[in-house]
Structure formats: structure tokens, C-alpha cells
Amino acid sequence: xxxxxxxQKAVKQFQPKPPYVVNSLKAFVSxxxxxxxxxxxxxxxxxGFGVSQEVAEHWMMLTVISLAIxxxxxxxxxxxxxxxxxxxxxxxxxxxxxxxxxxxxxxxxGWVSGVANHMFKIGGAAIVYGIVVAYVLGVxxxxx
Amino acid sequence: xxxxxxxxxxxxxxxxQATGTAVGPFEADGPxxxxxxxxxxxxxxxxxxxxxxxxxxxxxxxxxxxxxxxITMDEMDVFLAGDLLNQNVTANYTARELPFPFLCMFGAxxxxxxxxxxxxxLVDGGFARRALTxxxxxxxxxxxxxxxxxELGVQKPKSATFTxxxxxxxxxxxxxxxxxxxAATIGRVIDAGLKNLLDMGSAMAPAAAHTIxxxxxxxxxxxxxxxxxxxxxxxxxxxxxxxxxxMEAGYxxxxxxxxxxxxxxxxxxxxxxxxxxxxCCAVVTYGYLLKEMEKGTIxxxxxxxxxxxxxxxxxxxxxxxxxxxxxxxxxxxxx
Amino acid sequence: MEYWIAFLVGGFVCGIAQLxxxxxxxxxxxxxxxxxxxGAILGALGWYDRLVDIAGxxxxxxxxxxxxxxxxxxxxxxxxxxxxxxxxxxxxFVGLELSFAIVLSFFTALxxxxxx
Numbered sequence: 001x002x003x004x005x006x007x008q009k010a011v012k013q014f015q016p017k018p019p020y021v022v023n024s025l026k027a028f029v030s031x032x033x034x035x036x037x038x039x040x041x042x043x044x045x046x047x048g049f050g051v052s053q054e055v056a057e058h059w060m061m062l063t064v065i066s067l068a069i070x071x072x073x074x075x076x077x078x079x080x081x082x083x084x085x086x087x088x089x090x091x092x093x094x095x096x097x098x099x100x101x102x103x104x105x106x107x108x109x110g111w112v113s114g115v116a117n118h119m120f121k122i123g124g125a126a127i128v129y130g131i132v133v134a135y136v137l138g139v140x141x142x143x144x
Numbered sequence: 145x146x147x148x149x150x151x152x153x154x155x156x157x158x159x160x161q162a163t164g165t166a167v168g169p170f171e172a173d174g175p176x177x178x179x180x181x182x183x184x185x186x187x188x189x190x191x192x193x194x195x196x197x198x199x200x201x202x203x204x205x206x207x208x209x210x211x212x213x214x215i216t217m218d219e220m221d222v223f224l225a226g227d228l229l230n231q232n233v234t235a236n237y238t239a240r241e242l243p244f245p246f247l248c249m250f251g252a253x254x255x256x257x258x259x260x261x262x263x264x265x266l267v268d269g270g271f272a273r274r275a276l277t278x279x280x281x282x283x284x285x286x287x288x289x290x291x292x293x294x295e296l297g298v299q300k301p302k303s304a305t306f307t308x309x310x311x312x313x314x315x316x317x318x319x320x321x322x323x324x325x326x327a328a329t330i331g332r333v334i335d336a337g338l339k340n341l342l343d344m345g346s347a348m349a350p351a352a353a354h355t356i357x358x359x360x361x362x363x364x365x366x367x368x369x370x371x372x373x374x375x376x377x378x379x380x381x382x383x384x385x386x387x388x389x390x391m392e393a394g395y396x397x398x399x400x401x402x403x404x405x406x407x408x409x410x411x412x413x414x415x416x417x418x419x420x421x422x423x424c425c426a427v428v429t430y431g432y433l434l435k436e437m438e439k440g441t442i443x444x445x446x447x448x449x450x451x452x453x454x455x456x457x458x459x460x461x462x463x464x465x466x467x468x469x470x471x472x473x474x475x476x477x478x479x
Numbered sequence: 480m481e482y483w484i485a486f487l488v489g490g491f492v493c494g495i496a497q498l499x500x501x502x503x504x505x506x507x508x509x510x511x512x513x514x515x516x517x518g519a520i521l522g523a524l525g526w527y528d529r530l531v532d533i534a535g536x537x538x539x540x541x542x543x544x545x546x547x548x549x550x551x552x553x554x555x556x557x558x559x560x561x562x563x564x565x566x567x568x569x570x571x572f573v574g575l576e577l578s579f580a581i582v583l584s585f586f587t588a589l590x591x592x593x594x595x
Contacts, residue, residue, distance in 0.1 A: 002392050003385070004350070007336050011346050014385045016302040016417075018501040023299070024494045031493025031541070032486035038536030039485040057539060058575055064540060065580050072295050073587045075594035081297025086496035088297050089507050090514060091489070091540045096580045097297050103588035105293035108193040115588045119581065122296060122508060126542055127577075129512040130519060131569060134549035137523040138565035142557065187595040194595075284595040294593045298507060299500075 023085055030080075030087030038064055061092055068093035072100045098123035146268065149362025151355075152329045153261065155268040159321035160260075160314055160474065163430035164209030166201040168283065168309030171419075171427065174409045179432045180310070181208045187284060187309060195233065198282035201311040201423075202227070202238045206278055209313035220244045221272035224263050226255035227280045227422055228307075229289060230455075234280050244276075253348075253377050254331070254451030255279045256312060256426035257470040261328035263316045264472075273317060280311030281421030290341070290456055303343035305379045305420035308408060312426025322477055323434060326444075329362065329471040331355035333453065337464045341454070344465070345382025345417060348450040351467035352378060353389035356448055359471050360395060367397045371442045374433065375469075376425030376449035377405040379418035404428035425449040429474075437476045444475045485537030488530065492541040511542050518546030523554075548572040 003010045038060050045056035071077040077097050081088040088094055102121040106114035120127065148154045165180045172183035182204045184190070189197040202225070210217065223242055225235035226249040239246035251258040259277035266272045284294050286307040292298055316325060334351040352375050360366060367373060367390075378386055383403040390397050404425045405418035429447050436442050448471040459465070492514070499510045518541075521527040527547040531538040538544055549569050556568025570577070 003388050004353075004392055007350060008338065011336075011338070011349075011385060014388070015343060015346055015381055018301050020498065020501050023501055024497045027497035028490035028494035032490025032537075035485045035489025035534075035537040035540050036482050038489075038540045039482055042536055043481075057536075060536060061539065061576050062579055065576060066583060069580070069583050069587050072297075073591035075295060075591075078295055078297050082299055085299040085493075086500060086507065086510070087490075087493040089299075090493050090496040090511060090542055092542065092545065092576070093540075094297060094511070095542060095545070096584070097295075099580055100584040100587050101293040101295035101297075101593070103584045104295055104591055104593045105288050107588050107592070108195070115585060119584060122292065125508050125512040126515045126545065130515040130546045130549050133516040133519040134523075134546065134553060134569055135565060137519060137550060138553040138557065138569070141523065141554070142562045142565060188592075284593070287595075294595050 026083060027085045027087035030084035031091060034064070034087070034091055034093065064091070064093050065096040068096040069100045072097045072104070095123050095126055149358070151332070151358050152327055152362035153265055154327045155264050155325055157318060157320070158264040158268050158316055158325045159319065159477070160323040160325055160434070161317050161319060161321040162209050162213030162315045163434060164205040164207065164212060164313045165427045165431040166204040166208070166311050167427055168201070170283070170413065170415070171308055171310050171408055174413065176408060176428065176432045179435055180427060181205070181431070194282055194284040194288070195229070198227065198234050198280050198285050198311070199237055201282065201309070202234055202278055202280040202313070205280070205311040205313040206238070206276065209276070209315050213315040215274065215315065217243055219274060220276050221274055222247065222263070222266060223276045223278070224249055224259040225278040226250045226259060228252065228286050235278070238278070251468060251470065252451030252453050253420060253422050253424065254449040254468050254470050255422045256376070256429065257328070257447055257449035257472045260314060260316070260325065260472050261330060261470055264325040264328060267316050267318060275316045276313065277316065278311060278313040279422040279426050281307055281309070281423040283307045283309045286421060300416055301342055302416055303345065303381045304416040305344055305377060305405060305418055306409070306415035307421035308419045308424040308427065310423035310427045312423060312430040314430055320477065322438060324475045324477050325472060326475045327363065327473040329355055329359040331469040331471070333466045333468050335464055335466040339459065339462070339464050341459050343381060344420060344452045345379040346385060347465040348452050348467040348469065349378055349382040349385040349389060352386050352448050352450045352469040353393070355469040355471050356390060356446070357393050357395065359446065367395050367400060370400060370444055370446045372433070372445040373397050373401050374429070374445060374447050375403045377418070377420035378403050378450055379405045379420060381417050407432070437474070440476070442476065444473065447472050447474060481535060484534045488534035488537035489540055492543060514542040515546040518543030519550045522547035522550035545573060
């Protein structure tokens, strides 16, 4: 079959396929290790500081967010994401990265119309869908 | 009649008198690094924002070009320029400081050859004695406009291209120089129906193939008439597709074909499928290929700059990517 | 043992998300929004709560945990306040993380420039 007769389909043989298995494995291991780090932090907060489980979970999430924001600030998070893929972006750290990266990128447009306006450019999707879905479920729960 | 065939303009005596190039750190570090006139060690180029950095690159390229051509600003008749940013801001704001008329052009990554072709036509038609063309692109400005914030963690596929940070300027005139702008083929917009923003090579290859075939038809030439046929930024993916498309049309370009996006970076430079952007074709052609021509390794070359005419809004509205390609023939002048 | 479960559960979610990004036309933003919605639905069914008990951080750190915490807030607040719990309770658990991330992002943007 000639390439030009059926370009949209025939061109696929020339396009590099993402290495599905390797990418997923990388995401699995990096994401898993980040969660182990979170679990270790939680244990440390409970045993070392004597806080309750719920408080320790909050502290753990705040630590992960701070770490992600710090790494983004010094320009290392995007390098990590290129390796880990969803292992870096599908976690809470990826959400923090999306907020701070957008805020940093638009600081050149000023503090209100730049940083504040654009902060949720990427991360907003997670918040909007989370709230809409949770709200609808809440309404259903209340009615029932 | 200067129009030959359907889409090709043949110029009588128009010369590329001088060129200037300015690049960022990745390009300076690449295999062609030594051939560029100005190289910055930092992506900000000593400016405060990415946009200002791009503007500085274009300004530097123009200054070097005029200096090399030994021409003052007052002797220039027209300035043709374009870039990738919305409303062509880099070109417009650079032109603000130039005391001669300005025509803004947008052809996405094909702008380098679009401005060169139109500039040559203006000079050949007697509408200008000397024309200055320039184009620029910047990795971070393109990234934040077309994709995501630069620091956002995104995993890019192998088909993605890496926008070249740089600018190229060229001075065209009637005075005999070392390089002749012999002909130009203006491309048609070809939409292959592809939608992947991270695979521009596949989207632009049909446009490049169409322009090259039309060029051969119009001038009754074949690939062997050229020492080098070079495309702008088809990258690793698109250049293979282009070769296949041309082979189907009966043109074998396997021995004398190359792509600027593949020449500008080393394979180990984490640039995915290769370079792209307006500056890609401009800096490689004006910086490196003309030097090769001067040495005598190339006598006649066909430079095909390819452009994907998309905007992120259109992509989000599920439109496909229209593409265009403009070709210019540059010949070495002997003696 | 808890570490292993956290590793497997967290890794599994990331692996699936990666496959979705690679194999479908969805971008990572779509996939993350999907994860949050899935977490909220599983939370409403009461399944995610059990997963958090077993996997701890492995279930809380993926973005599905964010959706779960939104629902958990509505449920626990709504038990006392009825329908008002929907709007008020939604931020009960995530409010801490969300406001912290916003404030810290703002001040980081004060100091740091993007590096490209």
C-alpha cells in the first residue's frame, strides 16, 4: 500500500511507539518508591513525634508537597518526570508541581495577572473534577 | 514571466549578501556550535524574561548580519520577519527599533524560507534595493505558548521535537555576492489530518513532499541536480516519511537529503526526535550550510523550510494540524 | 509488610496512569482528572477507605487519594450537618494541603525563576 493513499493509517508504521512496558515499569517503581517514602515519613511522625495517625497523614502529605515544590523551584522536577512519567505526575507531588510550575512560568506577567491567574492552569482540572464529582455524590448521598 | 510552472518563482540576479546567526546554549553545545556568530551560555541571554531573550537573539542576528554585509541601517529598504509567538511579537518589537519599512510574516517554522523568498522577489521585482529577513524561536517561549509551563513534569515521547533557541538574519540585494538566490517554490497548505501536537514531523512531511515534487515538476529537475536537499525541522520521524513519500513519487533523495533538525543537535543531547522551530532552518542554513557552500562542497542546494500552522486553541478544539513548506534554491557563485 | 503494600498499591496506580497516557489519546491532565474522579467514586462506595487502611501512603499520595479525601470530608461533616455538609465539608481534609500548596507555590514563584 502506498503511503500517500492512506496517509493517516499508513504513517503509523513510521512513528516510534512509546515503550509501553518500560515506561509503565518506570512509573510503577518510581511511584511506588515515593509512596514508600510517604509511608516511612508517616511512621516516623507517629513514632518520633507521638502524633495521631490522622495528623501524621497530613504532615506526610505536606512534606511531599514541600519536597515537590522545592525540587521544582531548583529546576529538577521536570528531569525526574521525564524519567518517571506518571510515577511523578499522578501523585500529590505532581499536583504541587503543576501549581508551582505554572506560577513560576507566569511571574513575568506580574503577581496578579501572571502568578495568581495562571497558578491553576494545569492543576485546576484535578480540583474542578474532584469537587464536581464529590459534590454530585454528596447530593446523591444526602437525597438517599 | 518570472513564474515558472505552477508555483515556482525564478529570480534573475538576487544575491544573499550576508547572514547573521545567534543561538542559545544547547545549540552552541551542538555539533555546529562553532559556526554560529553569537552564542549565549544561558537560556535567558542576559535578559529578564524568555520573550526578551528571544528578542535579543533576533536583534543580535540582525546587527551581525548588517555588520558583515557592511551596510548601515539607512541603506536598507525593507525588513521581513516572523517568529512563532502569538501576533509575531518578537518580529514586531524588533522592527520597532529599525528605521525602515517592515512586513510581518507568519509561516510557523517555514518563516525562514518564506521571508527569504518574498525578500528575493521584492528585490528582483525592483521594489527594494536591499531586503533584510529575520526569524527567531526560543525553546522556553514556544514551550509555554504551545505546550506547558517549562518546569511542569511532562514525559515527552520520542516523536517530540525540541525547539531551537536562536535567530537567523539574511541580507538580500542586487550586488553580486557569493551566493545566488536562484528560485523559490511557494508551498500549498496541506493538512494530512493528524492531530498529535507531539509529533509534528509526521504532520509536516506531506507538505514538504508536495512542495519538493512541485519544484521538480516546475523546473523540470530531478534530485541529482542538487548537491543537497535539506528540510527545516521534519526531525527523525518526519524525514524518514518524507524520503518514503518522495520515493513513491519517483524521486530518490537517499544520498543527498538531510534535515536541519537532525544536524543542529548531537544524538546524545536529550532532544527527542531533533530540533524544530523557525530558527532551526535559519541558523543551520545561514550559519553552517552557506559556509559549506563557500568551501565548495555544495554547489546548489534546495532548502525546504516546513511549518506546522497550528495554535493550541485549535488543537484543543480537536482540529488537525495544517502544514506548509517553502523551498528556496541557493547556488554558489564561482569566481 | 506495610511498606510493600504501599509500594504495590501506589506503583499500580502510577503504572495504570502511565499506560493510559501512552496507549490512549488522553493527556496527563485528562488522566489525573480521571484519577481524582475515580478516587471520589470509590470513596463514596466506601472501598477507598479500606484501601487507605491497608496501603496508607500508597493510597493517599496518588491523586485518587485527593478525590477520596474530598468525599470523606462531605461524609464525615454531613453526618452532623446534613445537606450543608456537602459544600462545607468538602474541604475539611484537603483544605490543609490545598492552601499550603497554594501559599508555598506563591512564595516559591517569588524567589525562583523557571530554568527551561
